[in-house]
Amino acid sequence: MDDGNGGPGIRDAEGVRIEGISLSYGCAKILDGVSLAIRKGSVVTLVGPNGCGKTTLLKIINRLLKPDSGRVFVDGSDISKMSTHRLARIMGYVPQGHRTSFPFTVKEVVITGRMPYVPAFSTPGKEDIKKTEQVLSLIRIDRLSDHAYTQISGGERQLVMIARAMVQEPSVLLLDEPTSYLDFRNQIQTLKLIREISKSRDVTVIMTLHDPNHAMMFSDEVVLLRRLNGNGAGNVVASGSPEDAMTPQNIKSAYGVEVEIVDVKGRRLLMPI
Amino acid sequence: MYGSLSRWAKAPDGLCLSRFFWRRRALLVLFLLLPLPAFLLSMNVGTYPLSTTQLAEIVAARLMGHDTDLPQVYDTVIFNIRLPRILLAMLVGAALSISGATLQGIFRNPLVSPFILGLSSGAAFGAALAIAVFPQLPLQVGAFAFSMLAVGSAYLMAKRKGEVPVISLVLAGVVVSSVFGALLAIVQFAVDERSLQSIVYWNMGTLSTASWSKFYQAAPWVLIGCVVLLALRWRLNVLALGEEEARSVGMNLELYKFLFIVSSTLVASAVVSVAGIIGLVGLIIPHMVRMVFGPDHRILLPLSVTMGASFLVLVDDVARAAFSFEMPVGIITTLLGAPVFIYLLRKTRAGGWE
Ligand SMILES: Nc1ncnc2c1ncn2[C@@H]1O[C@H](COP(=O)(O)OP(=O)(O)OP(=O)(O)O)[C@@H](O)[C@H]1O
Ligand SMILES: [Mg+2]
Numbered sequence: 001m002d003d004g005n006g007g008p009g010i011r012d013a014e015g016v017r018i019e020g021i022s023l024s025y026g027c028a029k030i031l032d033g034v035s036l037a038i039r040k041g042s043v044v045t046l047v048g049p050n051g052c053g054k055t056t057l058l059k060i061i062n063r064l065l066k067p068d069s070g071r072v073f074v075d076g077s078d079i080s081k082m083s084t085h086r087l088a089r090i091m092g093y094v095p096q097g098h099r100t101s102f103p104f105t106v107k108e109v110v111i112t113g114r115m116p117y118v119p120a121f122s123t124p125g126k127e128d129i130k131k132t133e134q135v136l137s138l139i140r141i142d143r144l145s146d147h148a149y150t151q152i153s154g155g156e157r158q159l160v161m162i163a164r165a166m167v168q169e170p171s172v173l174l175l176d177e178p179t180s181y182l183d184f185r186n187q188i189q190t191l192k193l194i195r196e197i198s199k200s201r202d203v204t205v206i207m208t209l210h211d212p213n214h215a216m217m218f219s220d221e222v223v224l225l226r227r228l229n230g231n232g233a234g235n236v237v238a239s240g241s242p243e244d245a246m247t248p249q250n251i252k253s254a255y256g257v258e259v260e261i262v263d264v265k266g267r268r269l270l271m272p273i
Numbered sequence: 274m275y276g277s278l279s280r281w282a283k284a285p286d287g288l289c290l291s292r293f294f295w296r297r298r299a300l301l302v303l304f305l306l307l308p309l310p311a312f313l314l315s316m317n318v319g320t321y322p323l324s325t326t327q328l329a330e331i332v333a334a335r336l337m338g339h340d341t342d343l344p345q346v347y348d349t350v351i352f353n354i355r356l357p358r359i360l361l362a363m364l365v366g367a368a369l370s371i372s373g374a375t376l377q378g379i380f381r382n383p384l385v386s387p388f389i390l391g392l393s394s395g396a397a398f399g400a401a402l403a404i405a406v407f408p409q410l411p412l413q414v415g416a417f418a419f420s421m422l423a424v425g426s427a428y429l430m431a432k433r434k435g436e437v438p439v440i441s442l443v444l445a446g447v448v449v450s451s452v453f454g455a456l457l458a459i460v461q462f463a464v465d466e467r468s469l470q471s472i473v474y475w476n477m478g479t480l481s482t483a484s485w486s487k488f489y490q491a492a493p494w495v496l497i498g499c500v501v502l503l504a505l506r507w508r509l510n511v512l513a514l515g516e517e518e519a520r521s522v523g524m525n526l527e528l529y530k531f532l533f534i535v536s537s538t539l540v541a542s543a544v545v546s547v548a549g550i551i552g553l554v555g556l557i558i559p560h561m562v563r564m565v566f567g568p569d570h571r572i573l574l575p576l577s578v579t580m581g582a583s584f585l586v587l588v589d590d591v592a593r594a595a596f597s598f599e600m601p602v603g604i605i606t607t608l609l610g611a612p613v614f615i616y617l618l619r620k621t622r623a624g625g626w627e
Contacts, residue, residue: 064517088523095521100514101381102568112511115522123507123571148567168522 014075015040015204016172021060021070023053030056032228033070034235038221040075040171041202043195045215047246048225049255053235054208055096057225058174061206062093074172088116092165096176098157103148106160110136113167128167135166139193154181159190166197173197175207179214191218212251212259212270216242226254246270300565304576308363311583315359318590321350358483358593359586361491362602365480365544366554366585368495370577372541373555374562375502375533378509378570380439383563384618387541387555390442390534391449395423396545398453398460401472405464412475413490416546423449424538428531437530439516478551478603480589487547498540502574505532509570551585551603553610558584560617 016038023031030053038044046054059065061072063079072079074090092113100109114128124132136142141159144152149160158181165173178194179187195218198205209215215222223239224246237254238245251259251270258273317325327343331351334341372387380389388394399419403412427449431441461469508529511519520526541555558581559573566572585602588609592602 062521064520084520084523084525088521091521093521095517098515098518101383102378102513102563104510104514104568108510108567108569109514112514112518113522115508115511115519115524118507120508121504164522 015042016061016206017073017076018057018061019071019073021057021067021072023056023060023065023067029228031060031067032234035070036223036236036239038204038206040204041198042220043198043205043207043218044221044223045219046206046208046223046225047210047212047215047254048235048237049227052225052227052254054225055176058093058176058206058208061172062091062174063087064093085116088168088170090170091172091174092168092170093174094158094161094165094176094178096180098161100149103150105146106141106149106152107132107136107145109149109160110163110167113164116168131167131169132163135163139163139166155183155186158182159186162190162194170203172204172206175205177208177210179209179211187214194218212246216246216268216270222246224250224254243268297566301572301576304562304565305579307583308579308586311586312359312363315362315586315590316351316355318594319350319355320594321354323347323350353485357485357488358480358589361483361488361548362480362586362589363582364488364491364495365548365551366558366581366583367499367578368491368540368544368581369551369555369585370558370581371499371502371574372537374559374570374573374577375509375537376555377559378513378573379530379533380443381513381515383560384556384614386553387537388450388550390427390446390538391423391453392420392538392541393545393550394450394453394457396420396542397472397476397550398423398457400475400546400549401457401460401464404471404475405460405468413487413546417542419453420542420545421538423453424534424542428534436527474601475549477601478549478606479599479601480548480592481599481601483548491543491547494543495540498536498543499578501532501536502540503578505529506570506574509533509574513568513570549601549603552607553614554581554585554606557610557613557617560613 016036018034018036018038021031021034022029034057036044046057048054056065060067060070061079063072066080079087079091111124111128111132114124114131118124118128133142133145136145139159139162141156141163144156144160149157152160158178162175162178165175173194175194179190182190191214194205194207197203219242221240222242222245224237225235226233226237228235238247238250248259248261248270251257259270260273262269262271316328317323327347328351330341331343331347334343335348335352369387373385376387376389377383377385396416396419399415399417399422400412402419403410403415407415427442427445428437430445430448431437433441457472461472464472508524511522511524512526512529512533516526519529545551559577562573562576562580566576585606588605589602592600592605
């Protein structure tokens with residue numbers, strides 16, 4: 001596949017590389033020249049206030065939105081030059097919220113993730129069904145397989161959509177607030193699972209989370225974003241290891257909230273003052 | 274949002290599950306084979322008195338190629354009156370149902386009918402033109418061409434920057450329907466009484482003018498459309514989950530929407546052009562199937578075909594035999610369908626537009 005006309009540095013780069021992404025909705029500029037380099041197999045969390053453009057950025061990475069300028073590379077290839085098919089085999093996306101009007105069963109929903117592997121005039125085969133069942137039990141929602149998707153809880157739906165992205169067997173997984181509807185236990189379990197998947201299968205995970213402590217605990221790197229305020233400062237407040245990115249000063253400039261860091265048995269926690 | 278019926282086949286505990294599984298399988302086979310008994314029953318129904326044994330004798334004679342001493346008129350009744358009418362009824366029922374099921378999937382709304390994009394208004398106008406203005410234009414051709422034209426213009430109207438948002442499609446369909454409705458009114462206003470009568474009668478939807486030639490005119494289009502729709506039916510599941518969700522698993526959304534709209538329009542236009550506007554079949558049949566088997570289009574589409582075929586042929590039996598005069602079948606389906614529609618409307622919270 002063509003890898004665009006980027007320089008030799010880009011050619012070698014593994015993982016996801018975002019270069020100078022800008023986007024406006026109408027005349028409201030949301031993202032301004034965002035650049036990030038994300039190592040293959042790492043778990044990267046985008047944090048920032050409501051409306052700062054996290055969802056927008058994830059959609060651009062998955063080509064659901066076209067940026068006004070800038071490019072996204074996965075393992076050195078420009079995604080704007082890939083076929084839809086190829087893109088779907090390397091990237092999975094879990095939207096922030098999802099609803100449907102038809103009561104498909106959980107199994108029927110999850111198996112649609114096999115779309116890029118099922119030939120056009122065909123329906124999913126044994127292999128697809130097997131992979132679907134494996135993922136359902138990996139995420140521990142196999143007991144829900146025959147339930148109607150419209151009749152399970154919001155948190156369960158979220159797990160179903162994660163499963164759907166997993167059967168796509170992507171090497172990059174984009175998750176938009178994967179824990180927003182989950183209970184206390186499921187939040188931790190799901191984040192652990194996401195890490196496990198990332199590490200065991202060398203999957204690059206880019207997700208958004210609202211809890212800065214979760215971001216610190218479960219990410220290799222954190223990208224702290226802010227809303228554009230028109231004074232020329234970009235969206236990225238800080239990016240890097242959780243310790244380096246999530247300092248009280250950075251949090252203050254992203255959210256305008258005072259926090260302090262407390263040490264609990266060697267763990268750093270952010271507490272609002 | 275659907276009654277508990279839709280999931281009754283999926284009891285949670287294992288023991289029940291296998292029993293329900295087999296019951297579901299049995300029902301599935303039953304629904305798939307239903308056109309057969311419906312066909313046999315319908316062959317026995319009609320105003321011309323003919324016993325089942327006579328029927329069997331004539332059919333056997335025809336199949337074996339030997340002669341019978343029964344009057345020739347029996348043969349005519351069976352092979353030139355009943356058989357084309359029954360086959361046409363089945364074709365129309367199947368076509369309207371699969372078209373409805375498909376469009377409901379694309380629009381993610383169970384209350385959508387095959388006529389949502391202006392197909393019926395276009396057909397009615399085309400038919401009126403052929404009846405009153407251009408008598409040299411065959412009626413079926415006029416109706417077929419204008420129904421395709423109506424849907425095509427709704428599609429193009431809704432298209433912006435290479436995308437066809439579902440909500441724009443619905444609005445474009447409304448506009449196109451009104452425009453063709455107005456054009457039809459002009460024709461109706463201008464023509465003489467006899468033509469007006471034919472136009473009104475055509476609009477009611479009837480199978481009483483069924484013939485082999487009508488069947489052969491519609492069947493190839495229906496066949497082509499159905500083959501495409503059935504082959505792509507799983508893709509409808511992917512599409513029905515939402516456009517963004519479909520795109521994120523690599524579906525070429527606009528291509529598939531286009532294919533589904535073209536095929537379902539082809540199928541429905543072909544039968545509307547020979548049978549007129551038969552209402553609500555395309556709405557209620559997919560719904561009934563969904564209530565029993567759930568929304569999976571892998572099952573929904575084939576069953577819509579068989580159920581639609583059986584339903585319309587049976588309703589047409591009523592139209593043929595229950596009254597002292599021929600009742601247009603479109604009137605019966607609409608009267609039968611309306612209460613079902615209202616029931617569904619209340620039951621499904623207005624279908625949940627996105
Ligand atoms: N389709 C759209 N049209 C116009 N403006 C939009 C659209 N989608 C998002 N926006 C605006 O763009 C900004 C960024 O939205 P985005 O959804 O990316 O935020 P976010 O960081 O994901 O927020 P949250 O934490 O609430 O999910 C918001 O101010 C939002 O109002
Ligand atoms: Mg968001």
